[in-house]
Every structure is written in C-alpha cells, then in structure tokens.
Amino acid sequence: xxxxxxxxxxxxxxxxxxxxxxxxxxxxxxxxxxxxxxxxxxxxxxxxxxxxxxxxxxxxxxxxxxxxxxxxxxxxxxxxxxxxxxxxxxxxxxxxxxxxxxxxxxxxxxxxxxxxxxxxxxxxxxxxxxxxxxxxxxxxxxxxxxxxxxxxxxxxxxxxxxxxxxxxxxxxxxxxxxxxxxxxxxxxxxxxxxxxxxxxxxxxxxxxxxxxxxxxxxxxxxxxxxxxxxxxxxxxxxxxxxxxxxxxxxxxxxxxxxxxxxxxxxxxxxxxxxxxxxxxxxxxxxxxxxxxxxxxxxxxxxxxxxxxxxxxxxxxxxxxxxxxxxxxxxxxxxxxxxxxxxxxxxxxxxxxxxxxxxxxxxxxxxxxxxxxxxxxxxxxxxxxxxxxxxxxxxxxxxxxxxxxxxxxxxxxxxxxxxxxxxxxxxxxxxxxxxxxxxxxxxxxxxxxxxxxxxxxxxxxxxxxxxxxxxxxxxxxxxxxxxxxxxxxxxxxxxxxxxxxxxxxxxxxxxxxxxxxxxxxxxxxxxxx
Numbered sequence: 001x002x003x004x005x006x007x008x009x010x011x012x013x014x015x016x017x018x019x020x021x022x023x024x025x026x027x028x029x030x031x032x033x034x035x036x037x038x039x040x041x042x043x044x045x046x047x048x049x050x051x052x053x054x055x056x057x058x059x060x061x062x063x064x065x066x067x068x069x070x071x072x073x074x075x076x077x078x079x080x081x082x083x084x085x086x087x088x089x090x091x092x093x094x095x096x097x098x099x100x101x102x103x104x105x106x107x108x109x110x111x112x113x114x115x116x117x118x119x120x121x122x123x124x125x126x127x128x129x130x131x132x133x134x135x136x137x138x139x140x141x142x143x144x145x146x147x148x149x150x151x152x153x154x155x156x157x158x159x160x161x162x163x164x165x166x167x168x169x170x171x172x173x174x175x176x177x178x179x180x181x182x183x184x185x186x187x188x189x190x191x192x193x194x195x196x197x198x199x200x201x202x203x204x205x206x207x208x209x210x211x212x213x214x215x216x217x218x219x220x221x222x223x224x225x226x227x228x229x230x231x232x233x234x235x236x237x238x239x240x241x242x243x244x245x246x247x248x249x250x251x252x253x254x255x256x257x258x259x260x261x262x263x264x265x266x267x268x269x270x271x272x273x274x275x276x277x278x279x280x281x282x283x284x285x286x287x288x289x290x291x292x293x294x295x296x297x298x299x300x301x302x303x304x305x306x307x308x309x310x311x312x313x314x315x316x317x318x319x320x321x322x323x324x325x326x327x328x329x330x331x332x333x334x335x336x337x338x339x340x341x342x343x344x345x346x347x348x349x350x351x352x353x354x355x356x357x358x359x360x361x362x363x364x365x366x367x368x369x370x371x372x373x374x375x376x377x378x379x380x381x382x383x384x385x386x387x388x389x390x391x392x393x394x395x396x397x398x399x400x401x402x403x404x405x406x407x408x409x410x411x412x413x414x415x416x417x418x419x420x421x422x423x424x425x426x427x428x429x430x431x432x433x434x435x436x437x438x439x440x441x442x443x444x445x446x447x448x449x450x451x452x453x454x455x456x457x458x459x460x461x462x463x464x465x466x467x468x469x470x471x472x473x474x475x476x477x478x479x480x481x482x483x484x485x486x487x488x489x490x491x492x493x494x495x496x497x498x499x500x501x502x503x504x505x506x507x508x509x510x511x512x513x514x515x516x517x518x519x520x521x522x523x524x525x526x527x528x
Contacts, residue, residue: 042117043068043479044127047098054134061103063131066356067117069124073097075308079114094199096162098254103137162226165196166251172231177265179340180238181457188265189233190215192251196259200224203254207234208263209245212239222250242271253262274304276336277305281345283324283332287352289528290491293325296332303336303343313452326351353527357440358430360505361398361523363413367426367505369396377424390467394419396426399519403450406485413519416460416507425506435466435498437527442490446477452517459508460518462490466501479518487522 047064060260067073076099078086087188088099091275097117101461105111172189180186194200204221215237224230247265250258254334280299288294298320300306307314312322314334324332332350360367369377371394383393396416403409418424441464505523 007254007307016306026510030495039123039125040069040513041125042127044115044117044129046115046129046131051131051133054136055103057105057106057108057135057137060176061133063101063103063113063115064098065100065115065117065129067127068096068097069117069119069121071119071121071124074118074120077116077118079112079116081112082114090199090201090223092221093202095241096198097200103133105133108135110134117509119386124380139473145392147362163196164198164251164253164257164259165194166192168261168263169193169194169229173233174267176264178267179270182238182240182242182268182269182272182289185235185237187233188214189231189262190234190249191229191231192260192263193229194224194226196225198253199226200230200251205252206234206249207252207258209250209258211248214238214245214247214265214267216247216249226304232263236265238267238269242269242270244268249367266521273341274302274341275341275343276338277301278334278336278343278345279436281334283347284346287350289354290327291325291354292501293323296322296324296347298334298345300334300336303338305337307335307337309335310419324349328353335387342378352528353528354443356524356526357432358428358525359523360426360503360525361412361520362424363428364396364398364414367428369424369426371418371421372423373421375421392420394421394424396424399449402519404485404519404521405448405450405452407450410519410521413521414523415449415519416505417517418507418509421509423506423508425504428503428505430503431500435500436492436495436525437497438491438493439497440492440495440525440527442474443524443526444475444477444490444520444522445485445489446518447485448479448481458518461506462523463504463506464492464495464499464501465504466496466499469501471504485521 044065044067047066048062051063052061065076067076072095075090076088076097077084078088078101080103084375088101090097092478097361099117100395100436101113101115101429103111103113113131113133115127115131117127119126123437136282169191172178173192174186181234189367200221201223202220205218205220207218208216214234216234219234221231222230234249236247245267249263249265251260251314254262278298278300281295282296283294284292284297296308296312298306303312308322309332310330312324324330326349329348329351332344334345334347336343367379369379371377375394378396380397381391382395382397384395392484394415394417400413401409404413416424417425442458444462446460459478460478462474463471465471466472472494474489476493477486477488481487503525505520507518
C-alpha cells in the first residue's frame with residue numbers, strides 16, 4: 001500500500017470512530033428512558049392443600065387464598081369465566097388479608113376461576129391467580145380428605161409472611177383477687193396489644209386454656225391491625241362454692257395455634273354466711289339540746305363484731321346501751337359483722353342549739369360597773385397603761401385577738417380586775433319578753449391569758465336579782481392554774497318563771513393585787 005492510501009484509510013477510520021461509538025451507546029440510553037423499572041405487585045397465594053379437579057356439579061368447593069401488600073389490601077375480586085361474582089373487602093386496610101370463595105358449578109363444563117387482589121396504592125399492580133376447573137355430573141368422591149378448616153395466618157410461602165404476637169397491657173375490670181359473691185355475674189376485660197406483624201381479623205379467637213372457665217366461652221377477636229390495642233371482654237359468672245378461682249385465656253390464630261401472653265382472671269368467692277340480725281337500734285331521747293346526752297340502745301344476733309360510728313368505736317357484745325353527747329345533730333350507724341356478711345342500721349340524734357338571749361361579753365359596755373364601795377369603774381379604761389400607771393385601780397375592758405394559756409386564740413374576751421377593791425361587779429338590766437324561765441341557763445367559760453396563771457383565792461360569780469328582791473346566786477367559778485378552760489353551766493331553776501330583773505357578773509379579789517388574772521371567754525344567758 002502506498003503512503004497516500006495509508007493516510008486516506010487512517011483519516012476515514014478517525015472520522016468513523018466517533019460515529020461507531022455513538023451507534024453502540026445510544027440505543028441503551030434510549031431503552032432506559034422508554035422502559036422504566038417494573039412496579040411492585042400484590043403478593044398472593046392459594047392456601048388449599050388439595051383442590052379436587054374435576055369437581056361435582058352442585059357441590060361446594062371452598063377456595064382459600066391469602067394476599068399481602070405493605071400498603072394494605074383494598075379488596076379481592078372473584079371472577080368465574082370472566083364474570084365478576086364476588087368482591088371481598090377487609091374491615092380496614094389490612095397488610096395481610098385472607099379470602100374464601102365457595103365455588104358451586106351449576107352445570108357440567110370447563111370453568112376458569114380468577115382471583116384478583118388490589119392494593120390501596122394505585123401504583124401497585126394487582127395480583128391475579130387463575131384456576132381452571134372441570135365440573136361433571138354424578139361424580140363419585142374417591143377421597144374423603146377434607147379441606148383445611150381454616151387457613152394458616154403465617155403461610156410459609158416466600159411470597160407472604162407475617163408473625164403473630166400479643167402482650168397483655170392491663171386488666172381493665174375485675175383486678176385479680178377481687179371478691180365476687182356466689183353466682184354473681186361480672187364482665188372481665190383485658191387490654192391487649194397486637195405486637196406481631198399480622199392484622200387480626202376473621203378466624204382469630206380468644207379461647208379458654210385452663211383453670212375454671214367461669215361460665216365464659218370462646219369469642220371472635222375484634223379486627224385489630226398490627227401494633228394497635230384492643231379491649232377483649234368476657235361475660236363471666238362466679239361459682240356457687242367458696243374458694244379462689246383462676247381462669248386462663250389466650251389468643252388463637254385461624255389455624256388453631258395459640259400465641260401471645262396468656263390472660264388471667266382470678267376471683268375469690270367468699271365463704272357463704274348469714275347476715276346478722278339487728279332487731280333494735282334506737283336513741284332515747286332522739287332530740288336533745290347541745291350539752292345534753294342521749295342513750296343508744298341495740299339488740300343484735302348472729303354478729304361476731306359490732307361497731308358504732310362516728311366517734312364511738314366498738315362497744316362489743318357485752319353491752320347493749322351507750323351514752324352519747326353529740327355537739328350537733330348526728331346520725332349513728334351500727335354495723336354488725338360475721339366475716340363478709342354485714343348488716344347495718346342507723347339512728348339520728350337531733351341536737352337543738354340553744355338560743356342566746358344575752359351575750360354578757362358583747363354587752364359589757366352597757367352594764368353598770370362599780371367596786372364594793374360603790375365607786376364607778378369606767379368600762380374600757382386601763383389605768384396600768386396611763387402615765388403614770390396606777391395598778392391600784394380596778395378596771396373592766398375587752399381584749400381582742402388574745403392568746404389564751406392553752407395556746408388557742410380568742411377573738412374577744414372580757415377582763416374584770418378588782419385590783420385592791422374587794423370585788424368589781426357589773427349589773428346588766430334587761431327587759432326580756434316574758435321574763436326569764438327556769439329552763440334558761442347561764443353558760444360560762446373562763447381561763448387565763450397566756451403567761452398569767454395567778455388565782456390564789458380569786459372567784460368569779462353570776463347572780464340574778466329579781467325586781468324588788470334579793471340577789472339569787474346562780475354559780476361561781478374558781479380556777480386552777482393549769483391552762484384548761486373551765487366550762488360551767490348554771491340553770492335558773494331557783495328563779496321564778498317570768499321574773500324581770502338584773503344579772504350581776506362579779507370578780508372577787510384574791511390574796512394579791514394581780515391574783516385576779518382570769519378572763520371571761522364565754523358568758524351568756526341561753527334558752528333551749
């Protein structure tokens with residue numbers, strides 16, 4: 001070859017090389033644009049161990065299939081000879097769904113049965129399973145092997161796989177150890193979580209395992225998606241015999257296999273007994289005035305323990321009466337027990353609060369105060385607080401918001417201090433409608449101020465002087481330096497009914513000037 005021809009051939013090769021390269025790559029690039037990757041397809045499998053073929057005319061052959069898709073199964077459609085004959089929908093969008101179709105040929109011939117499963121995701125291809133069956137008349141069965149009664153929810157097919165599991169979250173009703181009376185009906189509820197990957201639907205049951213079934217029977221499990229929680233309830237009844245009863249239940253898959261935690265119902269049926277008999281429970285009198293007492297009386301048989309409330313306790317079997325002094329209207333409850341058998345009865349003691357006719361402390365500024373020699377004492381004047389102070393002078397005054405020797409606080413008290421006088425008295429003149437009555441009472445409460453405990457012979461008294469007559473002593477109080485409030489009640493039994501006159505409050509001098517250190521906390525004329 002000449003040099004000129006060699007150069008010409010090289011030039012043609014260099015010119016054609018890019019074109020050859022383009023020819024070899026362009027078709028693959030175009031193909032990848034025209035043919036995208038295939039879409040996902042719903043996974044389906046027929047679960048029957050054996051489908052007879054041919055099948056007898058007029059006889060039922062159940063075709064069982066299972067379908068799975070991560071987005072959930074929308075529905076399953078059944079076609080016979082390209083005619084839609086059935087649509088099966090899950091109760092919700094289940095990732096695993098089992099369908100059953102009863103094929104019953106009406107006449108001899110060849111049949112094409114098509115099962116199509118659709119995903120809720122429109123971008124997922126439906127699955128299509130085709131079965132070709134022949135139907136003949138007068139077919140004699142040569143095998144008695146039945147179809148499986150229920151499909152396996154966790155098929156071993158590599159196309160479909162899910163796992164069953166469950167955990168007990170809590171007892172919703174009737175906690176373990178609850179006492180239930182013999183023959184009593186109750187509802188036991190467990191809260192259970194689906195911790196597997198299978199959705200629970202048709203064929204899942206909650207069944208008795210061991211112990212006592214307590215009158216309950218197997219129930220279908222409500223549809224429950226994987227990772228959801230469901231409440232499962234059983235109607236139960238306690239046995240008649242006493243004792244502790246345990247009832248164990250568990251979830252079962254459609255193929256009859258148990259799974260998940262076992263659920264326990266435990267009840268205690270108490271020993272049968274007869275309720276004690278309360279033939280009497282009364283209060284005499286049933287209506288009293290504050291400060292008075294009433295007597296509770298009862299008759300009980302068949303009880304091992306008797307309790308009366310409130311604030312009474314257990315009087316026991318030995319006594320059948322008890323004295324009470326309630327400060328206000330009170331309902332008493334008598335409880336008679338014999339183990340778990342209990343009887344109760346109630347009685348009410350009505351307490352009438354007395355009516356205050358005269359509050360001597362509140363009206364102290366209206367009384368006439370004087371010493372034993374008739375020297376007037378100005379109410380509210382404290383000579384010890386004056387300049388210069390004079391501890392020899394008697395005084396009468398209110399003290400507000402003071403702390404008493406027992407540590408309590410009183411909003412207002414009356415202090416009557418005779419100092420060097422033999423006594424100081426206050427005369428209260430009232431004209432009561434209808435006058436005083438023998439049933440009226442003087443109520444007194446006296447104590448010391450905090451930090452003062454001296455008495456040493458000092459006394460405090462109340463008297464009533466009818467018009468034109470001599471004073472009638474009603475009562476006197478002498479305090480001990482113990483800080484306890486001295487409470488006294490003085491009836492007016494010696495005062496004529498309807499009398500008018502003056503009430504006299506008096507503080508008598510002690511051995512020393514400061515001995516008379518008590519204060520009047522309550523001083524009142526009351527009427528029941």
